[in-house]
Amino acid sequence: MGRKFIVGGNWKMNSDKDQIAEIVKNLNSGPLDPNVEVVIGVPSIYVAFVRSILTETIGVAGQNCWKVAKGAFTGEISAEMIKDVGAEWVILGHSERRTIFGEKDELIAEKVAHALEAGLKVIACIGETLEEREAGQTEDVVFRQTKALLPAIDTNWENVVLAYEPVWAIGTGKTASPQQAQDIHASLRSWLTSNTSSEVAENMRIQYGGSVTASNAKELAACPDIDGFLVGGASLKPEFLDICNAQVMC
Ligand SMILES: O=C[C@H](O)COP(=O)(O)O
Secondary structure, eight states: OOOOEEEEEEOOSOOOHHHHHHHHHHHHHOOOOTTEEEEEEOOGGGHHHHHHHSOTTEEEEESOOBSSSSSSOTTOOBHHHHHHTTOSEEEESOHHHHHTSOOOHHHHHHHHHHHHHTTOEEEEEEOOOHHHHHTTOHHHHHHHHHHTTHHHHTTOGGGEEEEEOOGGGTTSSOOOOHHHHHHHHHHHHHHHHHHSOHHHHHHOOEEEOSSOOHHHHHHHHTSTTOOEEEESGGGGSTTHHHHHTTTTTO
16 A cells, blocks of 8 residues: 655644634635645644644644653643644654754654654654755765654654655745655665665655645655655645645646
């Protein structure tokens, strides 16, 4: 069986209740390709609200969580809490968490391990900065970031999606070209074959993220190793539906 296309919307720290009601109304009215899995990553405080008004066929994700279930961690939210209020997924290791909040590979791996243990599915983000790309280090960086996750994921690969998001393409309007994205996705799959198993590599869904819009989604979706998208800015707009349906329109 082939890999099911999966599109995530990452709202980041955007929207209020009125705007959310509008976005969800649009998502609920579709049409959505039934062959595509859709997950929206919402601010944790709105998870329960979104879950209560969103069609059940679309998943809900938190955008971060802490690495243990409970305790004296003022201001933090656990995977258990996100799950308790209705999320099925959590996005971890986003480059904004890495660069703005200083999260390192080790911490991200601890979070991934705990979220999986708590019963959440994980969108694990990786990707190089512009400096790293220009220094020819793209593969080294994404392989290092993925390698850090191996013990955390262990045998739980079916509950993980990898999101390749070149940092230089996030929110900049500079999308990786389909060839650039395809090359890294194919290298990652080949790295997974060598470092996990050919079964894991073949089944692993790898999303592309970075300035995906309705106008570039079809060309990217046509690449054999691009199995979906993680969409930021455009996930707040009606065009998100077109992005979700990009594969059927290829
Ligand atoms: O998680 C999503 C990525 O950061 C991409 O954001 P963007 O689509 O606004 O470039």
